[in-house]
Amino acid sequence: MDEIRVGDAERSDALDRLGTLFADGYLDVGEFEERTGQAAVARTRGELSVLFDDLPADPVALEQRTPPEVELEEKLAAKKKMDRAQVITGVAGAAAFFVLQMGLDLDYAWVVWPITGLLMIAWYAVFDISDEEDDVLEELLEKDRAERAERLKLAAERRKELGK
Structure with missing residues (x-):
């Protein structure tokens, strides 16, 4: 199965998944750029699957x-x-x-x-x-939203660079 060739749709799906994992904080910028570059030129399913070997299929269970x-x-x-x-x-x-x-x-x-x-x-x-908890939780939520938005922006820019 790993030697079966992939098309643009599969490469695009891999880029989308990498973008989501990056936005969720599983990859840093360097890893994300390296893996998206590899995904953009992947020829086989094996080349794509190796990009996800150390990444979770699902978020960490509660x-x-x-x-x-x-x-x-x-x-x-x-x-x-x-x-x-x-x-x-x-x-x-x-x-x-x-x-x-x-x-x-x-x-x-x-x-x-x-x-x-x-x-x-x-x-x-x-x-x-409590009021104190509300303030702290609001700061955490805002920080998470800002970080996720920045990672999504970087993911979109990287995807644009790769022409996908």
């Missing part, structure tokens, strides 16, 4: 992580859910206010705003995230 990693992942997931819940609460609060104020012309529609604020604060207790 049960293989250490307890601090698991706790951090759980907190980050809770933070993301809490952020979504707060956005939904804010939008629902604004919609309720405008329906009550404009649609039903109620004088006490302003009560929606304090209730919405209390619900926004309550989400911290529901998801068990």
Whole structure:
């Protein structure tokens, strides 16, 4: 099987996979450039498969992580859910206010705003995230987004250099 020739579609798939692994932090810039160069000129399946021999097929399973990693992942997931819940609460609060104020012309529609604020604060207790944790988790999420965006940008540039 390793001696079967590959076409542009298989080389392109390999470049996509390398780009994803690079963006996820499994390869550094030097390794990524070296492997994408090899993938771009690969002639056989064996030449492509050797590029992935030391890389995971799937991300690390949760049960293989250490307890601090698991706790951090759980907190980050809770933070993301809490952020979504707060956005939904804010939008629902604004919609309720405008329906009550404009649609039903109620004088006490302003009560929606304090209730919405209390619900926004309550989400911290529901998801068990303190203010300090929220700040740290937000910094971690922002750092991860910035690093991933930079790696994706480098991967796209490399792909463009290779003409693929």
